[in-house]
Amino acid sequence: MPSFDIVSEVNKQEVRNAVDQTNKEVTNRFDFKGSDARVEQADYVLTVYADDEFKLDQVQDILNAKLIKRGIDIKCLELGKPEKISGNKLKRTVTVKTGIEPELAKKIVKLIKDSKLKVQASIQGESVRVSGPKKDTLQETIALVRKSITEFPLQFTNFRD
Structure with a gap:
């Protein structure tokens, strides 16, 4: 029958490649010079770091574009609330839902x-x-x-x- x-399902290697490309673009962009903006990956949990909320949204937009380019549907992303780390630095947890x-x-x-x-x-x-x-x-x-x-x-x- x-x-x-x-x-x-989400291809973990493609997520890793998108995170790497995002970090590379953020380090090369002029508007992020001297900032601590980056994306870190632990399995299917991504953590986006930035100096303020505007930059946090900018890094998230870059990450979304890189994920789309790599064939990952961003509807599977679950965005957390921005959390203060120290001073006015922020982080946001992004979970990639599978299953x-x-x-x-x-x-x-x-x-x-x-x-x-x-x-x-x-x-x-x-x-x-x-x-x-x-x-x-x-x-x-x-x-x-x-x-x-x-x-x-x-x-x-x-x-x-």
């Missing part, structure tokens, strides 16, 4: 069941497995989910006959 998985959260997985399964397509959807950890008797109905399901779920980046992987 044909099946596929609905997942939300489908349980409430979104339930929403996807309900959407598929309500569509009356002849497929079965089941939640498997941080992914949703969809199986059905025909490839055409699975492709209709992919189109339905792409059209309906726009608030979070989803990928359709592991398509098997």
Whole structure:
């Protein structure tokens, strides 16, 4: 029976490359001369440092542009509140969300069941497995989910006959 998985994955190496490019651009830009603006990465948690709120937003914009250029959807970023470190230096924690959260997985399964397509959807950890008797109905399901779920980046992987 044909099946596929609905997942939300982010390539960690591409995130690392985007962080490196952001740091390189920040060190070379004239408006950041003498400032302590940078981005640090610890797994899927990024920390953006800057001297003031304006520069913090500027570094975040550069990071977003580099992530988009590397093919990472910025809808998977969860921005934290800016925190004061010392003086007027600020930091912001940015979490890169991976995996489908349980409430979104339930929403996807309900959407598929309500569509009356002849497929079965089941939640498997941080992914949703969809199986059905025909490839055409699975492709209709992919189109339905792409059209309906726009608030979070989803990928359709592991398509098997």
